[in-house]
Amino acid sequence: MTLEQAQAWGATGDHSPLMNNYGSPPRVFVRGRGTELWDKEGRRHLDFLCGLAVTSLGHAHPVVTAAIAAQAATLTHTSNLFANEHQAPVAERISELVAAGQGQVLFQNSGAEANEAAIKLARKYQGRGRHVVLSALRSFHGRTLATLAATGQPEKHEPFQPLPEGFRHVVFDDVSELEKALGPEVGAIMLEAVQGEGGVNPANDGYLQAVREICDERGILLIMDEIQTGFGRTGEWFGYQHSGIVPDIVTLAKAIANGVPVGAVWARDDVAACFGPGDHGSTFAGQALALCAARATIDSYIAMDAPAVVQSKEAKIRARLADVVGVDHVRGRGLLLAIELTAESRAGRTGAEIARGCLDEGLILNGITPTALRIAPPYTVTDDEIDEAVAVIAKVLEAA
Numbered sequence: 086m087t088l089e090q091a092q093a094w095g096a097t098g099d100h101s102p103l104m105n106n107y108g109s110p111p112r113v114f115v116r117g118r119g120t121e122l123w124d125k126e127g128r129r130h131l132d133f134l135c136g137l138a139v140t141s142l143g144h145a146h147p148v149v150t151a152a153i154a155a156q157a158a159t160l161t162h163t164s165n166l167f168a169n170e171h172q173a174p175v176a177e178r179i180s181e182l183v184a185a186g187q188g189q190v191l192f193q194n195s196g197a198e199a200n201e202a203a204i205k206l207a208r209k210y211q212g213r214g215r216h217v218v219l220s221a222l223r224s225f226h227g228r229t230l231a232t233l234a235a236t237g238q239p240e241k242h243e244p245f246q247p248l249p250e251g252f253r254h255v256v257f258d259d260v261s262e263l264e265k266a267l268g269p270e271v272g273a274i275m276l277e278a279v280q281g282e283g284g285v286n287p288a289n290d291g292y293l294q295a296v297r298e299i300c301d302e303r304g305i306l307l308i309m310d311e312i313q314t315g316f317g318r319t320g321e322w323f324g325y326q327h328s329g330i331v332p333d334i335v336t337l338a339k340a341i342a343n344g345v346p347v348g349a350v351w352a353r354d355d356v357a358a359c360f361g362p363g364d365h366g367s368t369f370a371g372q373a374l375a376l377c378a379a380r381a382t383i384d385s386y387i388a389m390d391a392p393a394v395v396q397s398k399e400a401k402i403r404a405r406l407a408d409v410v411g412v413d414h415v416r417g418r419g420l421l422l423a424i425e426l427t428a429e430s431r432a433g434r435t436g437a438e439i440a441r442g443c444l445d446e447g448l449i450l451n452g453i454t455p456t457a458l459r460i461a462p463p464y465t466v467t468d469d470e471i472d473e474a475v476a477v478i479a480k481v482l483e484a485a
C-alpha cells in the first residue's frame with residue numbers, strides 16, 4: 086500500500102487504531118467472575134478456555150484481586166537494581182513444586198521471554214559449537230525470533246526468514262527419530278509434555294523417560310516448556326511429573342499469576358550458576374505488582390491442591406462428553422483436553438466454525454485443529470457449569 090492509499094483508506098472511517106494481528110475479535114468483554122464472562126452487551130458466557138490456560142483460578146479471584154489491589158496501593162515497581170519482598174518467596178515455591186526445593190529461578194514477563202532466557206542459559210552453559218536446540222515438530226515455544234525458530238511449525242517461519250541459526254526439529258514422541266538428529270553440536274532438547282497449540286498431543290511417559298536418559302548419557306540439557314501445562318493444568322504440578330523425570334530447565338508463564346503477565350525460568354543449580362550479572366535482564370521482570378499476583382496465585386493453587394482438583398474435574402468432563410453423540414474421542418491430560426469430532430457431527434464445518442457456533446451459544450472454547458475443539462476450563466469450574474458447557478457442545482453438534 087502506498088502512503089496515499091493508506092491515507093485514503095484511513096479517511097474512509099474504517100481504519101482501526103490497532104494492527105490487524107488478531108483478526109476481528111468477536112466479543113468485547115468487560116467483566117468476569119469465576120468461569121463466567123460478560124460482554125459489552127451484557128451477555129453471559131462460560132469461559133472454557135481461561136484466556137488460553139491462564140486464569141486457572143477463574144476470573145477476578147478474590148485472593149489474587151485483594152493482593153493486587155493492596156500492592157498497587159503500596160509499591161508497584163523499583164527496577165532490578167533492587168529486590169522486593171515477593172521475589173524470594175515466589176522462587177522458593179516454584180523450586181519446591183518443580184524439584185523439591187533444588188535449583189534457582191529467574192523471572193521474566195511472558196512465555197516467549199522465559200524460553201528465550203532458557204535458550205540463552207543453555208547456550209552459555211554448553212558453549213559455542215554445542216549451541217543447537219532440538220525441538221519437536223508441531224511444537225509451540227513463542228513468537229520472538231529465537232523462540233519462533235524453536236517452534237516446529239515451518240509455515241510460521243516463512244515470512245520472517247532468516248531466523249537465528251541453531252534450531253532443529255524432529256517428529257514428536259518418537260525416540261528413534263530424535264536419536265537420528267543428535268550430534269555433538271546439540272546442547273539442549275526443548276519439549277512440551279503436552280503439545281498445546283500443536284493440537285493437544287500428550288507425550289508418552291516412556292518417551293520423556295527415554296529422552297531424559299539420552300540427555301544424561303550425552304550431557305544434553307533437557308528443557309521442559311511447561312508454559313501451558315504448568316501449575317496443575319495436567320493433573321500434576323507439571324506435565325513432566327507424569328513420567329517421573331526431572332528436567333534441567335523448566336519454563337513457566339500463563340497460569341503463574343492468574344492473568345497478570347509473569348514468566349519464569351527454573352534451572353538446576355549448576356546450570357543456573359552460569360548466568361551472572363549482565364548476562365540477561367528485563368526492566369519489568371520480577372516487579373512487585375506482578376510477583377504479588379504470582380505469590381497469591383501459587384499459594385491458592387497449593388491451598389486447593391490444584392492437581393487433585395484438576396483430576397476430579399477431568400473425570401467429570403470425560404464422563405459427560407462420553408455421552409455426547411459426535412465426539413469421536415477425548416485426548417489430553419487434566420483440564421487441557423481436545424475433543425476430536427466425528428465427520429458426521431462436523432458436517433463439513435471446521436473446528437473453528439464449531440467453536441464459533443458454541444460462542445454464539447455463550448460457550449468459549451477454540452478449534453485447535455480442523456477436526457477438534459480445545460477446552461481448558463478454570464480449576465474452579467463447577468459441576469453445573471460442566472453440564473451446561475457439555476449441553477452447548479451437544480446442541481451445536483446436533484445442529485449438523
Ligand SMILES: *Cc1c(COP(=O)(O)O)cnc(C)c1O
Pocket residue numbers: 195196197198200225226227228277281282310311312313338339
Ligand atoms: C503460550 C505458550 C508460549 C508463549 O507464551 P507467551 O506468553 O505467549 O509468549 C510458549 N510455549 C508454550 C508451550 C505456550 O503454550
